[in-house]
Amino acid sequence: MTKTTGTPPAVSFTGAVKSFGSVHAVQGVDLRISRGETVALLGRNGAGKSTTISLLLGLTEPDEGGVELFGGPPEASVRAGRVGAMLQEGRAVPRVTVRELVTFVAGRYPAPMPVARALELAGIADLAGRRVDRLSGGQTQRVRFAVALAGNPALIVLDEPTAALDVEARHAFWASMRSYARLGHTVLFSTHHLEEADAYADRILVIDAGRIVADGTGEQLKRAVGGSLVAFDLAGRGTAGLELLPGVLSLEVRGDRVRLRTDDSDATVTALAGLDAIRGLEVAPASLDEAFLLLTAHGGSAPDPGGAPPRTPIGPERASSSNSPGGGTPGRAGLHGPALHGPRETEAS
């Protein structure tokens, strides 16, 4: 139906914009998700994840731009039963059993999967006869997952599906999600857990301040912000000239140890060897945490009236001045709270 040859993508956003009063929740999102992909929408709270998902599901209309599912308006796909969703704010539906609820939802779809199969995939087959409002938080979450997949939709959308799950429940959940994705379905989930996005998605879309600031596999994102970290002891020598070594993108000193972010660790290490500077050398891949922090470092002020100015999506130069105290797992705390400022600033205080 659209300009593309062959089948239209499962999801397509073209310049979608959505504001609520002075809050510019989504500021021009372009994205395409092909059929069969598993994609993570990664961003901190308030970055625009839920609004993007509302637009995608047709729950909200964009102010500008367009949103299409399977080459048509979202409503058409929803009505045709091509979409299943686990919404973030959903709570337990009172006074129904798990089986009644899932059976009811499955019955709305043209080609649902057998209810027993849906319960099994969601790992709640043994809870079928229980009342939904008498389950634990993790169990309720899995019921909502069963509700999302009961209709066997081609596209399943999960808005922060593992919020409020403990580690074990989280693993069980992702195992279920993977089995579903393996059936050839398109999966889009939002999360602010980096490791989840890295581990379970084929592709990660990083959203910040209402914009997609990065799009790629976890590997690509890590590489984009400087593939690896090279750390070594200064052993009394100065740091002068280290930034100029081949591959080096930024430099960070902690005590007597220096950490170089580099996009070519081999060249950097070779050059260091030439300087006879190798003391306690360590080469490690950049973590996705760091990639994420760099990508979203200053843009986190999404709710600013008037909107944050657009940021260059991938900006190692911004990090070059940093002498950040944020270490090995920088800024995890900053990702959880409704932090409105870059976690770097928050932490440095």
Next chain:
Amino acid sequence: MLDYLRLEVRRTLRDAGFVIGGIAMPVLMYLLFTHLGADDGGWKTGAMVGMAGYGAVGCALNTGGGVAEDRAIGWLRQLRVTPMTPRQVVIGRTLTGSVTVLPAIVAVLVAGGLLNGVRLDAWQWATIALLLWLGSVPFTLLGLGNGYRLSGQTTGVANMACNLGLAVLGGLWFPVTLFPDWLRTLSGYTPTYRFAQLGTSVAAGHAPAPGALAVLTLWLLAFGSYAVLSYRRSAGNI
């Protein structure tokens, strides 16, 4: 749609508050009110219709409480991402209201016939039940209007206030003959008085007065518009 109706009726009947407040209470109040003080025979029949009406109004309004609850927990939003259309959801909810008023009506009529010795012809029983059932639609719409407009807790309070206020004003609890003149005049304009009148006319052996139908129709339109406006206002953020 039928599945949705079945699901929601089931959920309503599992609500202990609904069963006690909506069905048991009117029966108990009916038995209590008809065994206090002198009885002139007509009161048992009048109170039967009044309490059946009171129960029906309570159950009809309760539908709105269900809507408010479902909005709060995100269930209505979840339904929006299934192939169900919003229209089907609203119609399903209205039908749920129509179904869930039946137990209250039947329970009070049965109490009248079996326990209080009210004697009516078969056609009168059937017609009273039918008219009270149909006549409860405006109250379902009032409840839906509250449920789509107000938060869960406020809906509960608003429904309670509507229920008690309209029941007392409309003479469902005490006959309006006990009211002072001005209140009786006012009562004539309430939907509840006219609603009960549908039943009392039939119990007295004649068709409902045109006035009753006219006033009730006006309320039907008013509450219907209220429900539509409330729904439209909230539809975007369900």
